């Protein structure tokens with residue numbers, strides 16, 4: 716690990732980035748369904764909290780309880796860290812209806828309201844003194860208000876950078892047929908990590924590429940990776 720770098724926590728990744736992820740970057744993590752984006756983000760956040768770098772997950776795609784369960788299947792039990800205010804999941808999924816409303820500390824009541832999402836993010840980051848943030852996914856932010864999307868992403872990037880966070884913004888490829896929104900988000904982001912499934916005849920293999928990353932040399936190769944019971948492992 717070089718000074719000023721963040722240990723991503725995924726075997727192989729620090730090598731591919733020639734010494735770790737530069738601290739403070741806002742990185743787009745893009746890929747189709749089932750390519751491993753959420754797992755990548757969980758692994759990155761969990762490594763952070765284990766190393767004394769608190770984290771925040773802004774969750775649009777699932778119940779926080781199910782996210783905790785999915786994480787624990789890889790051995791990443793976040794509950795104690797939530798209790799110690801070293802980790803927070805912001806529920807942007809349920810709208811605070813039913814049980815999550817009583818159980819979740821951070822819920823956005825109206826997940827269609829961009830300002831309340833941004834407020835919740837800011838509050839949670841300050842509460843846990845987060846150093847790492849993941850947003851799963853910004854595609855939802857696009858679907859909520861397409862015409863506001865660029866502004867929203869710029870606003871969020873400014874917030875994350877000003878609070879000193881190193882962040883992963885997940886983009887679900889294939890969410891729109893027109894590829895338009897990703898193209899400009901790829902420019903706004905400081906870096907882009909792409910996860911793909913490559914057709915190799917008898918099946919698929921998982922491929923990771925890094926088309927862009929500020930502040931570091933990085934591999935330009937295709938890297939084969941696997942999802943194991945301990946999470947993602949990349950071949951450097």
Ligand SMILES: Nc1ncnc2c1ncn2[C@@H]1O[C@H](COP(=O)(O)OP(=O)(O)OP(=O)(O)O)[C@@H](O)[C@H]1O
Pocket residue numbers: 746747748749750751752753754755776788887942943944
């Ligand atoms: N315990 C496990 N061991 C091995 N592979 C697993 C395990 N759990 C999940 N997977 C693989 O990970 C995939 C899901 O990964 P993940 O949820 O990170 O995808 P995603 O890119 O976030 O997808 P989406 O865009 O649909 O949210 C599954 O389709 C499966 O192939």
Ligand SMILES: [Mg+2]
Pocket residue numbers: 752753754776851
């Ligand atoms: Mg996902």
